[in-house]
Amino acid sequence: MDPFTTHRGLVATLDRANVDTDQIIPKQFLKSILRTGFGEHLFQDWRCRADKTPDPAFELNAPRFTHASILATRKNFGCGSSREHAVWAIQQHGFRVVIAPSFADIFHTNSTKNGLLTVTLQEAEVEEVFQMVGRYQGLEATVDLEHQRVTLHLPEELSFHFEMDAGVKEHLARGLDAIGLTLRHEPAITAFESTHDSQMPRGV
């Protein structure tokens, strides 16, 4: 996983609450046994009409968002299915950061494991991001993980602080291998098993 330090990029908005992972990556693309090839199918059922042409009514199809790498959206983003394919699709489409008032738990964890930064801002702050993106075509933002700040590059810069778990932050900032880290605790796991196994009732 690549370390995340700061990222500057174009901001796109998706004005929907409770965006579920079935929308992010529809089921027909979950049959792959690979980790790649999901980006082109991001939001497929919203992006494409029945005849497979792009639906101009879908916000992210707007030409101004074509090269966006920061996605701002509404509360409870990523709810529903645990499919990590949703995170892979978002990243492979070119997004590095998602900003929302709240995220679903499993989606948030999956994002962290893949180096996709989820930034939680207050609902009013997200609304402000929406307003500014609406007003300024081509609006870019810088997301600074170390200082936990999102800065909108407006004529007068607008900046928001975001909260973040220390552990999650370190994980992202250093691009750590979570399994490798846990395996450093191998002796503790083995010691735990030696008593726990006999204490836990089990048939087999």
Place this chain on the structure above:
Amino acid sequence: MGQTLFEKIWTRHVVEMLPDGTALLYMDRHLVHEVTSPQAFEGLRLSGRRVRRPELTVATMDHNVPTEDRTVIRDLISKAQIDALAANCQEFGVTLYDLASDRQGIVHIIGPELGLTLPGTTIVCGDSHTSTHGAFGTLAFGIGTSEVEHVLATQCLTQKRPKTFKVDFTGRPGPGVTAKDLILKLIGTIGTSGGTGYVFEYAGEAIRALSMESRMTVCNMSIEAGARAGMIAPDDTTFQYFAAGKRPFAPQGAAFDQAVAFWNTLPSDSDAAFDKTLTLDAAQIAPQVTWGTNPGMVVDVTGRVPAPDAVPGASRKDVEQALAYMGLTPGTPITDIPVDTVFIGSCTNARIEDLRAAAARFKGRTIAKTVRVLVVPGSQAVKAQAEQEGLHTIFQQAGCQWRESGCSMCLGMNPDQLTPGERCASTSNRNFEGRQGKGGRTHLVSPEMAAATAIAGHFVDIRSWR
């Protein structure tokens, strides 16, 4: 201060506290299926790692399997995924209940059936409905593929401790009101993110009166309120479940008695504190029907499709989008909505008790001419039991299709899908856009409501309908 059920299990499974305040948490069981595991096994191969405890890991194929002729899988991509799981289980020494096994089924249905799901233990699976197993007083939650790989390699996960949320269902639900209605009512009350960051403990008279099957229905949909896990304290109903069935992975004989002694220590202490509590009067709950595109968009069957500005917690735009997708007009009585398809199945409602409840409605009746009905048992064991009881004959005589076990039309990864605009009364757990097939319109209901709807051709209030 006493401890909650959750705290007792959590504490017992902490291997080590880590410097960042998270816990290294031990997993007693890991359930695996074909869709979220191939990349995890591939990760192990690339890093030269093994499965740490293959004997604690159990796999089945359920998400994309056909429910008609399962000897031939025509979808080659599905077949590749199924073949990959079989090859991975073989390579890493993991027990697999494949399509030829008489114990195959939806992972959350066969876990309890086999006795893999035990009180006081931890269970994870790469599927959000892992919360189902909490019905046994188990800490069980869904994980993504990276965490699947993590558990395969280490049998542990690093976890931030969630907060606790007690949901008390007082009183007794009236006739025709089921576990499905209790949980839909809760989700409608607190919304689809009302439980985010929490583990639910369901308690109260109405919960204690539920069978294990119904408790699983309640816990199953915890994730639809945003909670990764939902739990119910084990009691005699729980212990009876192990005594009643053939559950090879559950303790037997003296070991079972010892286990019960331990399980009896698990219920939350009377002075235990929860971070949040909510009380709902089960006697006041009506059969529930969802009208929108998430499980929180739900009303009583006696209600009407709401107006865009009349839905607390949802923006006008979100409601308008949901109504447009669902093809519904505000003010329409729920019982005036006709359906094209009825799906009885899924990890929420495809256990034997669900099929019995549906069959009781179908007995001696036929489905409406305009409706197709799929009845998909949750496992091969459920299927065999239903056939032994003659339920399949009741379904078939009523005009329903009787299928093989699998996830089927709950998520439409196999050929069982809705077509655009098709409206479905479904006993599953998610009414998201396109969930059951692109453009399909899903209304979530109980098995009893689904069966009555199939017969009437539109939603009915089963309390007054005959």
